[in-house]
Amino acid sequence: MTKVLSIDLDYITRPYAQWSLAGYSDSPSHRWFKFAQEHTFERSHFFIDQSNLMYCFNVFLKALKSNPKVSFGYDHDSILFDIDQEENIDLINIDHHDDVFHGMASPDEEYEMVTKYNIINEGNWGIWLYSQGKLNSFTWIMNDNSNAGLGDGDRNDRNKYYLGNSYEYYLKENYKFEDYNFDYIHICLSPTYIHPDHWHYFSMFISAYEEFSGKDAIIYTEKYETHVRHQRLHNEILHQCSDGRGSLLGPRL
Secondary structure, three states, X not given: OEEEEEEEHHHHHOXXXXXXXXXXXXXXXXXXXXXXXXXXXXXXXXXXXXXXXXXXXHHHHHHHOOOOEEEEEOOHHHHXXXXXXXXXXXXXXXXXXXXXXXXOOOHHHHHHHHHHHOOOOOOOHHHHHHHXXXXXXXXXXXXXXXXXXXXXXXXHHHHHHHHHHHEEEEEHHHOOOOOOOOOEEEEEOOOOOOOHHHOHHHHHHHHHHHHHHOOOXXXXXOOHHHHHHOHHHHHHXXXXXXXXOOOEOOOOO
């Protein structure tokens, strides 16, 4: 059994999480610049849920005591760099979004996109883990407004349909940790969802880890999505270049 704790800091954006950023750039800085240009919101309108921040930080500090492997990433699919080879995973995800389905298509269509074409991103890495038979359980600690604005109904009903009894969801007030002994911890910033004025909280978690452990933090800047995008194509190219004995041909003269 592999126990994984995943914390997405967009969980602290509960007060402004439903302000639509759809259609803006995937570049976080440009995304927020354009949002500021086109809306009347002032910076003072962006405030976090302080209790959610303290909840995340306290859980993180307690979990560090068991000496897990810890990593940080800007997009949540980077968690797969650590756990894509693990089996029998019990995962707890503290997050404003469930990250089972991204919503890029109907669930059936997206499931095929993930499993057949490796279209994995920050919003659907959960269904990829399930499709690979790697999940023992997936527990989502959500906000009370996490379902707001979801076009295809309650996301928990949808996820339960696909993941069955392996999927559970709670508000933080209703969830009690059995223990804090995790094998892996992953902290994600999600800068396209969290306002730049709040990015420094990511630095706070990194600094706390480095001070606590005496180690340099592992921070993934690459998305797992781009890491696997061409993997099947690459494997086919290697096969085509093979000399039939499992090695690659040398340069042609």
